[in-house]
Every structure is written in structure tokens, then in C-alpha cells.
Amino acid sequence: MTNYEIRKDFPIFDGDKIAYLDSGATTQRPKQVIEAVDNFYRTANANPHRGAYELSIEATNIYENARKKVASFINSPSPEQIIFTRNSSESLNLIAYSYGLNNLKKDDKIVISIMEHHSNLVPWQFVSKKCGCLLEYMYVNEEGLLTDEEIEKKIVPGVKIVGITQISNVLGTINDVKKIVKKAHEVGAIVVVDGAQSVPHIKTDVQDLDCDFLVFSGHKMLSPLGIGVLYGKKELLNKMDPFLFGGDMIEYVYEQETTFAPLPAKFEAGTQNVGGAVGLAAAIDYINSIGMDTIKEIEEELTKYLFDELSKLDFVTIYGPKDLSKKAGVISFNINGVHPHDVASVLDSVGVCVRSGNHCAQPLLRSMDIDSTVRASLYMYNTKEDIDKLINGLNKTYDMFKKWIKK
Amino acid sequence: MDNLESMYTDIIMEQSTATYNKHELDNKTDSEHGHNPSCGDDITLEIIMDGDKISDLAFTGHGCAISQASTSIMIDVLKGKSKDEALKMISIFLKMVKREEVSEEELDSIEDARALQNISNMPARVKCAELAWYTMEKLLEKN
Numbered sequence: 001m002t003n004y005e006i007r008k009d010f011p012i013f014d015g016d017k018i019a020y021l022d023s024g025a026t027t028q029r030p031k032q033v034i035e036a037v038d039n040f041y042r043t044a045n046a047n048p049h050r051g052a053y054e055l056s057i058e059a060t061n062i063y064e065n066a067r068k069k070v071a072s073f074i075n076s077p078s079p080e081q082i083i084f085t086r087n088s089s090e091s092l093n094l095i096a097y098s099y100g101l102n103n104l105k106k107d108d109k110i111v112i113s114i115m116e117h118h119s120n121l122v123p124w125q126f127v128s129k130k131c132g133c134l135l136e137y138m139y140v141n142e143e144g145l146l147t148d149e150e151i152e153k154k155i156v157p158g159v160k161i162v163g164i165t166q167i168s169n170v171l172g173t174i175n176d177v178k179k180i181v182k183k184a185h186e187v188g189a190i191v192v193v194d195g196a197q198s199v200p201h202i203k204t205d206v207q208d209l210d211c212d213f214l215v216f217s218g219h220k221m222l223s224p225l226g227i228g229v230l231y232g233k234k235e236l237l238n239k240m241d242p243f244l245f246g247g248d249m250i251e252y253v254y255e256q257e258t259t260f261a262p263l264p265a266k267f268e269a270g271t272q273n274v275g276g277a278v279g280l281a282a283a284i285d286y287i288n289s290i291g292m293d294t295i296k297e298i299e300e301e302l303t304k305y306l307f308d309e310l311s312k313l314d315f316v317t318i319y320g321p322k323d324l325s326k327k328a329g330v331i332s333f334n335i336n337g338v339h340p341h342d343v344a345s346v347l348d349s350v351g352v353c354v355r356s357g358n359h360c361a362q363p364l365l366r367s368m369d370i371d372s373t374v375r376a377s378l379y380m381y382n383t384k385e386d387i388d389k390l391i392n393g394l395n396k397t398y399d400m401f402k403k404w405i406k407k
Numbered sequence: 408m409d410n411l412e413s414m415y416t417d418i419i420m421e422q423s424t425a426t427y428n429k430h431e432l433d434n435k436t437d438s439e440h441g442h443n444p445s446c447g448d449d450i451t452l453e454i455i456m457d458g459d460k461i462s463d464l465a466f467t468g469h470g471c472a473i474s475q476a477s478t479s480i481m482i483d484v485l486k487g488k489s490k491d492e493a494l495k496m497i498s499i500f501l502k503m504v505k506r507e508e509v510s511e512e513e514l515d516s517i518e519d520a521r522a523l524q525n526i527s528n529m530p531a532r533v534k535c536a537e538l539a540w541y542t543m544e545k546l547l548e549k550n
Contacts, residue, residue: 341448348531371447400415404421
């Protein structure tokens with residue numbers, strides 16, 4: 001399948017009115033996903049795990065089959081290691097509360113990269129303050145890459161948790177997570193991998209990575225909003241306290257005591273988002289029908305085209321890796337002297353959707369001495385024409401602003 | 408004229424890069440910091456109050472063209488006004504950019520700040536225009 005064929009499956013692109021270059025924020029949904037969710041609510045909706053009637057059992061089966069599909073998608077050894085959450089942020093909070101608060105002691109160290117999204121940063125600040133531990137950062141070099149020296153220098157004995165994004169949502173940097181995991185395990189730390197920007201785009205195998213936790217969001221991979229995933233190693237998940245308490249996560253409840261359900265139910269209090277899980281399963285089917293290799297090829301070709309075309313604009317500064325083998329389809333840039341929000345408004349006027357701002361990564365931008373950037377991020381349905389529209393829009397922006405730009 | 412051109416007018420562009428209001432005040436009597444966490448726009452207003460009167464006003468910080476222009480224009484129109492006059496103008500300005508009903512006389516009363524009226528056509532940018540005015544409101548309420 002080509003990106004042009006894929007694009008036809010996405011109703012939002014009917015009429016080709018927009019160049020959607022903000023998939024790093026959330027992707028669009030193909031009709032197969034929308035129809036699967038619609039079909040669930042029309043034909044199979046009931047509260048899972050509760051009713052003794054056929055419809056509820058069907059809803060339960062659909063929900064648990066979605067879990068199996070997710071497990072197989074990231075090569076989890078078993079489906080019960082897949083916990084459904086609302087999104088990556090909730091998954092990361094679950095780890096911070098249930099693992100972090102209970103396992104860290106005074107003077108232990110948490111190490112994360114400066115590239116982390118606030119959702120893999122702020123929870124660790126909270127844990128480090130509560131436990132009296134130290135939060136340290138692995139910094140990137142001028143190309144936005146984590147060097148081996150930096151990894152070796154920061155991941156040392158005393159470090160108990162390492163948090164790392166597999167792909168930076170600002171710079172597109174692809175981190176060598178496998179190497180980081182290996183190093184962390186050598187010093188006895190566990191590794192939390194933020195897969196929000198990677199799982200939708202590159203083949204992710206949790207057993208090959210050997211990571212202890214991996215989180216990702218459905219909505220960044222063609223699924224409905226409000227469904228996310230936490231994968232964890234079984235021995236860790238089993239030892240952890242529940243995060244949220246309530247219905248469906250218990251075994252026996254007495255007036256003063258409760259015993260909890262086994263995995264995965266222990267971490268899924270309350271009525272689950274079956275509709276979201278159905279959508280995520282349909283999204284995985286869709287992604288598998290295209291093939292991760294094809295998706296990667298399409299994105300690599302587009303990333304190169306985007307990078308090359310942006311590089312031709314002498315009024316633009318591009319941030320992050322120049323070596324495209326280390327860069328995913330996420331490119332941050334600025335028109336020199338023009339604020340990203342103004343750029344985004346002009347682009348909006350020509351139907352180009354980009355993100356502008358600090359991308360929930362203030363410490364990274366501060367470390368690079370910039371306030372904000374424009375970010376274009378790609379997915380399998382983008383085309384060279386989308387990128388051409390962006391480039392034309394950037395030229396228009398520059399023409400509008402150039403006489404006002406202070407050198 | 409489309410929304411874009413009606414927003415990025417010459418007066419807005421000129422004020423967005425103007426520097427005559429952008430500095431610290433030596434004898435400031437008070438200051439207030441304003442920040443839009445979602446976009447990173449960040450300004451600090453410094454004021455010299457002479458009794459009830461705003462005798463000087465200036466700002467430092469950074470942000471998009473709209474936020475910078477709005478701040479600079481606000482300083483132009485509020486300087487020399489009394490606290491009550493200024494608060495009234497702020498309230499009219501905020502109503503104007505949110506597309507709430509404002510009379511022709513009210514629009515006249517905010518002088519050059521009227522130039523930002525068309526921002527109300529671009530909901531995504533209203534908060535850029537509001538930042539300085541909300542910050543100023545907080546600053547005046549303390550004084």
C-alpha cells in the first residue's frame with residue numbers, strides 16, 4: 001500500500017482540505033477504526049466482567065481479545081501484563097505511584113533524559129520529593145543526541161529508576177533504548193520506556209528491549225481518545241500495590257480489609273473503556289494490514305523530503321539530529337525572528353496543521369535556550385503534497401513578516 | 408480581508424517589534440509577572456504609581472507578535488490613566504476580544520487598543536492578546 005492509498009481510508013482527509021502535520025499530538029482515525037467502535041456500541045455494548053448474560057460476556061471477550069492483540073503487537077510474554085489505562089500519562093503516573101513511591105528510599109537516584117515529555121518528568125519530580133531521592137538528567141549534545149559517555153556517566157550504582165523516551169516528541173531523536181536498558185540493569189535500576197512516539201511508528205518488542213515498563217497511547221496510533229497501555233514485567237506488576245481502587249479490581253471486600261484481583265484486573269478499577277479497547281484493537285489490525293515495515297518506509301521517505309525541503313529555506317533553523325537514521329518523522333524548527341505561534345496561525349490560514357509551543361518539554365527547550373518551536377510530525381497517511389503545502393506556507397509567513405524581523 | 412490580514416495589520420506588526428515600552432523601570436513601585444503555560448508567552452509588567460495615577464508603565468519578556476503588540480499598545484493607552492479608568496478599559500478590552508457585546512463608545516474609550524478587535528476572529532490566539540491585560544488587572548488590584 002502507498003500513503004496515497006492509505007489516505008483514502010481516513011474520512012477527515014475527504015476533499016483534501018488540510019495538510020495534517022500534527023500526528024505527534026494525535027493521529028487521525030481510519031474508517032476501519034471508526035466503524036469497529038460504532039459496531040461495538042451498536043451490537044455488543046454491555047458492562048464487561050459483570051453480567052451473567054450473553055451480551056456482557058461478549059463485551060468481556062471483546063475487551064480481553066483487544067488485550068491479547070496489544071500483547072502480541074509489542075511481543076508481551078502474556079496478555080495479563082497489558083494494563084489498559086487512559087493514556088501514556090496515566091500509565092506513567094501508575095508506575096510513579098505504585099512502583100516509585102513504594103520502592104525508592106532516601107538518597108536513591110532517578111535518572112531521566114532531558115528530552116522527556118512532562119508526563120515522564122513531573123511524576124518523577126513528585127516521587128523524588130516524596131521519597132527524598134535525587135532526580136538527575138541525561139543531557140543531549142548539540143545535535144539532540146544522547147551520547148554513550150552521558151549514559152555511562154549518569155547511569156551509575158545508586159540509580160534505581162531510569163526513565164527514557166524511545167523517540168523525542170520535540171526533536172524526533174531515536175534513542176538506543178536497548179543499550180540504556182542494558183546499562184541500567186547492570187547497576188540494578190529498572191527502566192520505564194515512554195513509547196508514545198515510537199510504538200505507533202517502529203516495531204517495538206518489549207522482550208527484545210528487555211525494558212521493565214513501557215507505556216503508549218492509543219490516540220497516537222489511529223485509536224479513539226482515552227485508551228492507553230501500560231506494559232510491565234510480571235514480577236514487578238505482581239509486587240506493586242494497586243493504583244486506583246474500586247470495582248472490578250478486588251477479590252474479597254470485608255468491612256476493614258480487601259484482597260485484590262490478580263493481573264491485569266488489579267490495575268483496572270471501575271468500568272473499563274471497552275469502546276476504546278475495541279478501537280485500539282482495530283487500529284492494530286489496520287497497522288498490521290499495512291505492515292510496520294511499509295509504515296517505516298513511508299515515514300522515512302517523507303522525513304527525508306521534509307528535512308531536505310526545510311533545509312533549503314535559509315530563514316529556517318532546524319533542531320535535533322541531522323543524521324536521519326537517528327531521527328523519526330518529528331521535526332522542530334523556527335523561522336528566525338518569528339514566533340512559532342505566529343507561524344502556526346499563518347500556516348493554519350493555508351490549511352496546514354502544525355504544533356507550536358514548548359511541546360510539554362519545557363526543560364528540554366530551556367536547555368537548548370529556546371522558548372518554543374514549530375513542530376511538524378508525520379504519519380503513514382502524509383504525502384509530499386502535505387509537505388509542499390507546509391513549505392509554501394512557510395514562504396508566505398516569511399514574506400509577511402520579513403520586513404518586521406529584527407536582525 | 409481575511410482573518411489573517413485583519414489581525415497582522417501594520418500597527419500590530421510595528422508594535423510587536425517596538426522596543427520603546429520594553430525595558431525595566433528604575434523606580435518601579437510594583438510589578439507583576441504573567442505567563443501562558445500552554446504557549447510559553449511570558450511577560451513582566453513594571454509600574455510607577457503616583458497616588459491613583461499610572462505615571463509610568465513598561466514591560467520585559469517574550470512571546471508571539473500578538474502578545475508583544477498587545478502589551479505595548481496596552482502600555483501606550485494606560486499610561487497616565489487613573490486606576491479606575493484603567494480597570495474599566497481593561498474590562499472593555501477583555502470583553503472585546505472575547506466577542507462579548509461592547510458599544511461604540513466603549514470601543515472608542517480604549518483608544519488604539521481597538522486595533523486588536525479582529526483577534527476575536529481567531530479563537531486560538533485570543534489568549535495571546537489577553538495576557539498583558541489580565542496581568543495588568545492583577546497588578547492594579549494590588550495597588
